[in-house]
Amino acid sequence: MIRRFALGLAALVIGAGLAMADEGHEHAHDHNAKNGGIVEHTSHHHLELVAKGSTLELYVRHEDGEEEDTSGAKASATVLADGKTEQVTLTPAGGNILKGAGSFNAGKGTTIVVSLTMPDHEPEQVRFKLD
Numbered sequence: 001m002i003r004r005f006a007l008g009l010a011a012l013v014i015g016a017g018l019a020m021a022d023e024g025h026e027h028a029h030d031h032n033a034k035n036g037g038i039v040e041h042t043s044h045h046h047l048e049l050v051a052k053g054s055t056l057e058l059y060v061r062h063e064d065g066e067e068e069d070t071s072g073a074k075a076s077a078t079v080l081a082d083g084k085t086e087q088v089t090l091t092p093a094g095g096n097i098l099k100g101a102g103s104f105n106a107g108k109g110t111t112i113v114v115s116l117t118m119p120d121h122e123p124e125q126v127r128f129k130l131d
Helices: 001-024
Strands: 038-041 046-063 074-081 084-092 097-106 109-119 125-131
Touching: 001 084, 046 074, 046 084, 046 109, 046 125, 074 125
Parallel strands: none
Antiparallel strands: 038 046, 046 097, 074 084, 074 109, 084 097, 109 125
């Protein structure tokens, strides 16, 4: 009985230590917007969306915070603005940037759902809400 209790306690301590170590990793790099946009996270990337007027810029960073080359990326955005839905293709624009434009006017209350496929990664999807 004491041995079972000791093993359970050891497992609890190890699990708590791993959880704390993972939490430390989660905050080991900067999660702030570097380009004046909104940052959301996927399992592999930190995505920053800058939406102004009828243009979208998506900045892609790896989970470690480093810029990720988007030259082989495929992305699109579904923009819900002013009661209308519009599909926008985002194309590589050099470095870690994807850009696109449409006939929408990105403003308060606009919702933008980005679908991103990076080379050697599963497709990812993230939702941005403009305040």
